[in-house]
Structure formats: structure tokens, C-alpha cells
Amino acid sequence: MRLCFWLVLFCVISPVVATEKPNVIYILSDDMGFSDIGCYGSEIPTPNLDSLAESGLRFTQFYNTGRCCPTRASLLTGLYPHQAGIGHMMDDRGHDGYRGELSRHCVTIAEALKPAGYRTYMAGKWHVTKAVDPKTEADKANWPLQRGFDRFYGTIHGAGSFFDPNTLTRDNEYVSPYADPLYTPADMANGTYYYTDAIADHASRFVKEHHENSGDQPFFMYVAFTAAHWPMHALEKDIAKHEGKYDAGYDAIRDARYQRMIDLGLIRRDNTVNFPIPSNAKETKHWDWDKRNMEVYAAMIDSMDQGIGRLVESLKATGQLDNTLICFLQDNGGCAEGYGRGGMGGPRADAPSLPALADDYLQPHMTPKQSRDGFPMRTGKGSMAGPADTAIGYGEAWASVSNTPFREYKHYVHEGGISTPLVVHWPKGFSRRGDLETTPGHLIDLMATAVDVSGATYPDTFHNGQKIKPMEGRSLAPVFRGEPLQRDAIYWEHEGNRAVRVGDMKLVAKGAKGPWELYDLSVDRSEQNDLSAEQPKLKKQLIAKWQAYAERANVLPLNPSNKK
Secondary structure: OHHHHHHHHHHHHOOOHHHHOOEEEEEEEOOOOOOOOHHHOOOOOOHHHHHHHHOOEEEEEEEOOOOHHHHHHHHHHOOOOOOOOEOOOOOOOOOOOEOOOOOOOOOOHHHHHHHHOOEEEEEEEOOOOOOOOOOOHHHHOOOHHHHOOOEEEEEOOOOOOOOOOOOEEEOOEEOOOOOOOOOOOOOOOOOOOOHHHHHHHHHHHHHHHHHHHHOOOOEEEEEEOOOOOOOOEOOHHHHHOOOOOOOOOHHHHHHHHHHHHHHHOOOOHHHOOOOOOOHHHOOOOOHHHHHHHHHHHHHHHHHHHHHHHHHHHHHHHOOOOOOEEEEEEEOOOOOOOOOOOOOEOOOOOOOOOOOOOOOOOOOOOOOOOEOOOOOEOEOOEOOOOEOOOEOOOOHHHHHHHHOOOOOOOOOOOOHHHHEEEEEEEOOOOOOOOOEEEOOOEEOOHHHHHHHHHHOOOOOOEEOOOEEOOOOOOOOOHHHHOOOOOOOOOEEEEEOOEEEEEEOOEEEEEOOOOOOOEEEEOOOOOOOOOOOOOOOHHHHHHHHHHHHHHHHHOOOOOOOOOOOO
16 A cells, blocks of 8 residues: 555656656747847847847857758758758759758658657748659658658748748648638738748747647757848838948948947957958948848848747747747858849839739749739849848848858858857756857757757667668757767868868868868957968868768768759
8 A cells, every 4th residue: 555655646746758858949040140139249139039048048159051951951960961961052963962852861850859759840941852843742752741740831942032932831732821721811920921920920839739739748849930041021110120220331330249249258359350341342332222231131130039039928828938948040151142232223113014923823933023913023232122022132241240250151161151149048957047158069969959858769770771870969958057068070061161170279261172271269269360381280180080071971072063
């Protein structure tokens, strides 16, 4: 009798294992720089991300891969991108590291966590398959539901209009945002279809539906915003909040960010340089146009933060916030590409010149040919960004502001291309609040972290017996608790741009034929003082280390051309 009593009491006071497992939410933004959110020095208000940071952690030396699809492949699999088959973009370059398809020799976080009892959800940008116009179910083999997710709402392709995104998909079927019975204006946060809102609204919906239907299980959710990737599209109500904010100009905004970053402790004045923005990047003749681009960019980030706030509220409302591990990070640095910036544009016409599109029309183009209501797309200087009939990027000068105080941009593996915020929030998982974490990390660590905290077992084989490559990352859970992380090195390669970091020493090269440069990031985080001539022995050692990685991780041949 006494034994039975204690067994009953143990069962009452000890929750089942499933209830102890945390939910895991990874939130990824698109084409944003290290200093673009408030808690990392920005003038753009991001109160919801700031709140998560205040009651969690901010990493100051976390890294991505420098480009959108390699980052997504790496985040999802815990491998370096070439090992996952996506060393470049969605094109097959004739080698296993460059197939443009997520490999079957890897598993996604969703595939790894489902056997541990997790439900799995995704909202947003997928971008790890060439099959964006599938004809058969076989073509969807690398779509989210076929790679471990129970529910999906988002885009299969990598970029597009925020008002009329192409490849918009619910679960396994394309859907028009204007003929969707499951997401109508009444469901929309602003009553108007805007992709950033749609991603956040569906993520919030998944949280609530999970609580109602599967509340006895933990969940994993991947939320991949397309903000603030070009085209610069935003709702007028959000743009209005930022009008005039950038009147002071590129350098003044960048100087203010630099000082705030120092005041916040994110960087140090003695190991960074706020070097000048290239004069040829500044739009002195078209300043009103270019400051509008940054106002819209700010509005896009503002809108995303609002959506993250709604997601957090859904967790609070369902009692799930405290035991949910939330990580926010970015896929690459600020984007200096010249999308939509060439030539001269102009104001919108007084009336549409093209027929309106039917509600059930499925947008086939990354950049639409027209807006839904019949206005042709406008690009070039003088076309004020924001509305659905514009297609413009914010350019190199503003990307320099985004990447304060680092060198280079998206595509490259100098610090400006690969440095990302990492905001971590998990009240039940660790007791640190508002701390800065200086341990270097990489998004390959997110798989290892999810496997660790979930109690999942990373598989040796999967996909009908296919051998699975071992994880490359390290769990960040000890770091959350203030413990050290043991790591040999972190590696990069994209489009011939190469790097390896060991401790504080970083070897980096720009372009397949560019010379190797060597930096001590502990005293030179902005990569201004090349030590390669002073330390030839260390340079040689790190070159050999990078070469060994490249040979084992499907990186070679370096930057092959498209086989077509």
C-alpha cells in the first residue's frame, strides 16, 4: 500500500516527459544587417524583439552563411550548405555541393524532432528547392511537408512582391492571396494582404490551433520572414511613422548607430572602425528618392516586429511562452545589390493602363509585370518605393548603414556579409536576463540545440535508409547557462568568397582568386589591419585547415559554373 501511495504521488507531482520538452521557434529575417533592430543599435523601433532581448540573451558574434538559400539549408539541417546540396543558389552546377536541392543525405530539424513527439509548423520563405513550378507530387519531394513539416503557409521561391507573392502555398497547394477562403481580409491584421503580416498571422494561428488540438505535445516552428528583402514594399500606415527619420543622411544615421552599439556594449570603440560610406554609393542627385527607400525599409522591419509581437501574444494567451525557446536571427548581411535602381522612374499614373488580374490568378513572376489593379511596375530613380507597383532595392549606401561597423555585404564572408544578431528567449530554460553573449556561434548550431533541448535522437540513416551526414554544429544550451562552448573552427564559402575562424583569428578572401587576409578579431572586428604578411606561419596553417574543410564538405570545385 505504501509503495502504491508513493507511485501515485510521484505521477501526480511529476509531469510527463512530453510536457517538460520545450517548444522551439526559430525566426529568420531576410537581407538585414547587424545593426538593423533596436536592441542592436538601430533607430528603427523593434519593441517586441527588444523585449525578448531584455528578458533573454543577445549574441554579439553569431554568424550566417552570407546568402539566403545556403543559410536556410544550413539552418534547417545543421550542416554547412554544400553538405546539404546548396552551396550556391537554386541551380544545378553539376556537383553534389551545388545541386540546388536539399540533399537526402541530411535531415531537417522537423524530420529530426518529429520522432521525439514534436508537431512541426512552418510559415514563410522556403527557398531550398528548384521545384517552384511542380507538375507532379515527385516534384514536391523537397517541399516543406515532404521534409518533415505538418503544416506550411508561405512561398517556395525566394523573393517576390509583398502584395502578390509568387509560389504562395498552403501545405502542398498553391493559393492566391485574393481567393483564399482560409485567410480573408477579416483575418488580416490590417485588412489588406501583406505578406509579412500573413506569415505572422499564420504562425500565430498555428500556435493557437496546436494548443487546441495537440496541446499535450511540444512543437517546433520555423518562421521565415521575407522582410526586409527587396522589393521595398510596406503599408502606408507603417511608412508614415518613418517619414523624415532619415533626413540627416547616410553618415549621420550610421554614426548614431555606431555610438548606440558602443553604448549597448555590442561592439567596442577600440576594436572597430566606423569607416566612411563610399561616396560613389550615395545618391546625392536623387536624395529624396533614396531616403524614401530607407523609410520603407524601416517600415518593413517595423511591420515584422509587430508580427513577432502577435506571435508572442499567442504564446502568452495559450500559456506556452515560458517554456518556448525562441531564437531570432538573419540570413545574411545588408544587401548592396542594385535591384530596380537603374535608370529613371516616375510617379504612378492617374489610372491603370492594364486589365486588373482575376482574384484567383496565381502570380508566376518574382517581380510581377503589373499590380493586381492594373498599374505597370515602376523602377528607377524617382519611383517612390512602397506601393505594389514598385520594384526597388535600397542600395549600397543604406546597406553600409545596416552593416555598421563591418566590411562588405550579402554574398561576401567578411563580417558585414555574415554577422547576424541572435536574440534568444527561454524563461524556463535559463536564468540570464538581458545579458550579452560573446561566444562565437553559427547557424549550424541551431539543429544541435534543437536536438539537445528536445531530447531527440539525431539519426544515422533516414529517407528509406539513406546515410545521414553527422551534425556540424554544437548545442548552444550550455552557452545559454553561461558555460563555455568547445569548437575547433567555423568555415564559410560562397561564390568563391572563403573564410575560416579559429578562436579570434579569421582568415578571409574575397572572390575565388582574391588573396587571403588575416585578422585578429579581438582587436580588429572591422577587419582593417591585415596580418597575413606578419604571420605567414599562421596564415599557412589556416589555409590548410580551410582546404581540408573544403575537401570533406563538398565545397570543391570552388564556385563551379552552372552545368547548363
